[in-house]
Amino acid sequence: MGRYYISTGSITYAIKGRDTLRNKGFKVWIERNSKVLSSGGCGYNIVLDGDINSAERELKKAGVKILQINEG
Amino acid sequence: MIYLDNAATTGKKPETVIKAVNNALYKLSANPGRSGHKISINAASAVYNARQKISDFFSSSGPENVVFTANCTESLNFVIKGLLERGDKCVTSDIEHNAVMRPLFSLGADIKTAAVTENEDETYENFKNIITEDTKLVICTAGSNVLGLKPPIKRIGLLCKEMGIPFAVDAAQGAGVIPINMKEYGIDYLCIAAHKGLYAPMGVGVLIADKPIKKTIIEGGTGTMSESLIQPDMMPEKFESGTVNTPAIAAISAGIDFISKKGINNIYKHEMQLCKTLYFALKNNPDVLLYTNSFNGDNYLPVISFNVKNLTSMETAAYLDGKGIAVRAGLHCAPSAHKKIGTLDIGTVRVSPSVFTTRNEIEYLIKAVNEIKYKKY
Numbered sequence: 001m002g003r004y005y006i007s008t009g010s011i012t013y014a015i016k017g018r019d020t021l022r023n024k025g026f027k028v029w030i031e032r033n034s035k036v037l038s039s040g041g042c043g044y045n046i047v048l049d050g051d052i053n054s055a056e057r058e059l060k061k062a063g064v065k066i067l068q069i070n071e072g
Numbered sequence: 073m074i075y076l077d078n079a080a081t082t083g084k085k086p087e088t089v090i091k092a093v094n095n096a097l098y099k100l101s102a103n104p105g106r107s108g109h110k111i112s113i114n115a116a117s118a119v120y121n122a123r124q125k126i127s128d129f130f131s132s133s134g135p136e137n138v139v140f141t142a143n144c145t146e147s148l149n150f151v152i153k154g155l156l157e158r159g160d161k162c163v164t165s166d167i168e169h170n171a172v173m174r175p176l177f178s179l180g181a182d183i184k185t186a187a188v189t190e191n192e193d194e195t196y197e198n199f200k201n202i203i204t205e206d207t208k209l210v211i212c213t214a215g216s217n218v219l220g221l222k223p224p225i226k227r228i229g230l231l232c233k234e235m236g237i238p239f240a241v242d243a244a245q246g247a248g249v250i251p252i253n254m255k256e257y258g259i260d261y262l263c264i265a266a267h268k269g270l271y272a273p274m275g276v277g278v279l280i281a282d283k284p285i286k287k288t289i290i291e292g293g294t295g296t297m298s299e300s301l302i303q304p305d306m307m308p309e310k311f312e313s314g315t316v317n318t319p320a321i322a323a324i325s326a327g328i329d330f331i332s333k334k335g336i337n338n339i340y341k342h343e344m345q346l347c348k349t350l351y352f353a354l355k356n357n358p359d360v361l362l363y364t365n366s367f368n369g370d371n372y373l374p375v376i377s378f379n380v381k382n383l384t385s386m387e388t389a390a391y392l393d394g395k396g397i398a399v400r401a402g403l404h405c406a407p408s409a410h411k412k413i414g415t416l417d418i419g420t421v422r423v424s425p426s427v428f429t430t431r432n433e434i435e436y437l438i439k440a441v442n443e444i445k446y447k448k449y
Contacts, residue, residue, distance in 0.1 A: 009296050009297065009304070009306055010105065010294075010295070010296045010304075010306050010309045011104065011105035011113075011116045011120075011295060012105070012120060012123070012135070012136055012307075012308060012309065013136065013306070015116060015117055015120040016120070016135065016136060019120075030113055031108060032107065032108025034108075043295075043296055043297070044105075044108075063134065063136075065306065
């Protein structure tokens with residue numbers, strides 16, 4: 001299990017995703033997207049230290065739009 | 073001053089609302105959803121919490137469907153101009169505020185109006201008779217800001233759902249006073265004046281859009297996908313170009329907590345009791361004109377319009393102002409309602425209490441109105 005940056009685009013989905021995962025016991029926080037701006041532009045990442053597959057499932061179940069997932 | 077103009081904006085705000093504004097100004101003074109530093113993210117969290125609270129309060133599909141606007145009028149413009157094209161058929165009521173009528177008129181919609189009466193079944197049939205398969209939108213008020221009459225929005229909403237027609241509600245007067253359950257009532261778009269029944273400060277409105285709205289009428293910076301010149305399609309930012317009013321939004325959360333603690337049914341009962349006291353006292357005054365035949369049952373919001381014979385509404389309101397009583401006179405930005413009751417030339421005096429209004433204040437108003445007949449004009 002590593003560190004993953006889940007790009008959601010907007011702060012609204014980042015917070016929704018963060019709260020969804022925190023309620024399920026995941027270790028997550030929000031960071032501004034510090035990678036190249038041209039792919040996805042200004043936006044926010046949910047930073048996850050944990051199991052990305054389970055986290056992705058929970059986010060999809062909660063209707064959180066995932067633009068990209070990058071491994072840290 | 074006795075403030076009885078709460079339909080314009082709630083005059084007294086709960087302490088918790090004022091504290092929420094102060095707290096936001098001290099601790100959340102950063103642009104939510106724009107930067108990566110802690111204060112910005114904390115501000116964004118406060119905004120998101122308000123979205124969640126609003127979504128839960130009105131039983132909408134989710135916090136991402138809650139959009140913060142400048143006011144209810146802006147929310148209504150987003151719905152009407154986002155969904156309709158010139159010539160599209162739209163059904164509304166005959167007691168709507170200009171916030172509904174003016175955008176419909178300026179767009180050139182084909183407007184059909186249903187008469188709202190004091191008989192709920194009759195009002196429902198009036199709507200049912202003019203909603204057809206090619207109606208593109210049904211939009212109506214949760215309650216008149218002039219007469220207090222409440223169209224049966226749940227029945228209209230369920231009819232629209234059955235027919236597959238979008239249904240929007242102008243809840244400027246009803247939100248925070250009567251329960252509104254979007255899912256149960258078949259409401260697709262709910263427009264709210266947060267500074268009225270939700271006790272937030274002026275400068276913020278809400279649009280809850282549980283169905284998509286295709287077009288935007290304001291585009292700009294959203295803090296997302298900035299490299300593109302195309303307005304992002306993602307809710308709620310699609311309709312939140314520019315900076316939102318974080319202190320007022322934080323206040324909405326506190327306002328909803330206040331209402332939930334008091335109990336919305338208790339608030340309605342309190343305000344309606346005050347209005348009934350006023351209504352029946354005014355009915356006993358032969359110099360006073362009232363504009364509804366009764367004020368019983370659940371067909372009304374706590375809003376009463378009246379006039380004193382031989383005076384314009386503005387003259388009566390000025391007299392009451394001199395007595396330290398704040399009411400609103402004129403057309404209340406709702407000429408449709410005044411056309412219906414024949415008061416386009418003189419307007420009406422409108423009394424609208426809040427949860428903070430006391431029986432003593434209403435009794436004082438009654439005494440002041442009764443004294444008018446002894447004045448020479």
